[in-house]
Amino acid sequence: MRIHSLALAACLALAASPAAASSFAGSSAGTSAAGSSASSGSTSGDDKIVHQARDDAAGFVASDGAIRGAMLEAALRHLRERHPELRGRSDMQLARAILAQ
DSSP states (O other): OHHHHHHHHHHHHHHHHHHHHHHHHOOHHHHHHHHHHSSSSSOOHHHHHHHTTHHHHHHHHHTOOOOHHHHHHHHHHHHHOOOOTTTSOOOOHHHHHHHHH
């Protein structure tokens, strides 16, 4: 489980950087890995919280930050607490990274 959390943090960090976002979002490995682990029922706490925030993240991105759902707020807080390297990322960068998974 610890390895899975570290992989999630690495993916979020890569997806949140402007140069890597398009290559990560377009890779089938990134999307299939997140999708299959999220539906297997054996996901870590990070994966569940992030997966549950996808709809809120979509609303946030689509509204250019005007719509802030409770699930997204919880995921952003959780990610920043668990992964200090993500604290410097904006809410928009993290929301886009959540959607890119």
